[in-house]
Amino acid sequence: MPKIVSHLWFAKDAGQAVDFYVSVIPNSALSGTTTVPAETPSGPPGSVKVIEFTLGDQNFMALEAGPLDPFNHAFSILVECDSQAEIDRIWDAFLDNGGEPEQCGWLKDRWGLSWQIAPRVLGEMMADPDHERAKRVTEVMLGMVKLDIAALERAFRSEN
Known part of the structure; x- marks a missing residue:
């Protein structure tokens, strides 16, 4: 069975x-770092690093190989949280480390990578078969920066 790994290219x-x-x-780990021993289009031997890691149960690979294309909103990492305390902790950590808040629970980290810090229940509420409930939740979410x-x-319960 193939292994799926999200690949992130960093300039530095x-x-x-x-x-x-x-x-x-939570539940994340660095798996290993390899320095490419050969000359590459990005530079001499040793100038390119490959870092394998997991975030939660998702596999990632980071490549540090000089500038290419910057990160953009076409790719983001969604972190589904079970509590407001978890949202607040992760959100604040990113902002304290140079991140920039955006709308609807999105933020951009200091390397330019987009993240969505969202409650796990949001998807369920937005997919509710009662379209009015789903609409109310969506409208409230669209007016937020950090999700509450x-x-x-x-x-969702119409207690506005």
């Missing part, structure tokens, strides 16, 4: 990024 500081991600996201579980649940 991939090791710092991975160390930060692993320290903030209690406000989303109030909208």
Whole structure:
């Protein structure tokens, strides 16, 4: 069976990024680092690093190989949280480390990678068969920066 790994290209500081991600996201680990021993289009032997890691149960590989294409919103990492305390802790850690908040639970880390820090229940509420409930939750979510579980649940139950 094939193994699926999300691959992230960093211009520089991939090791710092991975160390930060692993320290903030529960059940994460650095698996290994390899320095490419041959000359590559990005530079001489030793100038390219490959870092394998997991965030939660998801496999990732970070490549530090100089500038290519910057990260953009076409790819983001969704972190589904079970509590507001977990959302707050992860959100604040990213902002304290140079991240920038965006709308609807999105933020961009200091390396330019997009993240979505969201409550696990949000997807269930937005997919509710009662379209009015789902619409209320979606409208409330669209007005937020950091997501607030209690406000989303109030909208879902129509306790605005």
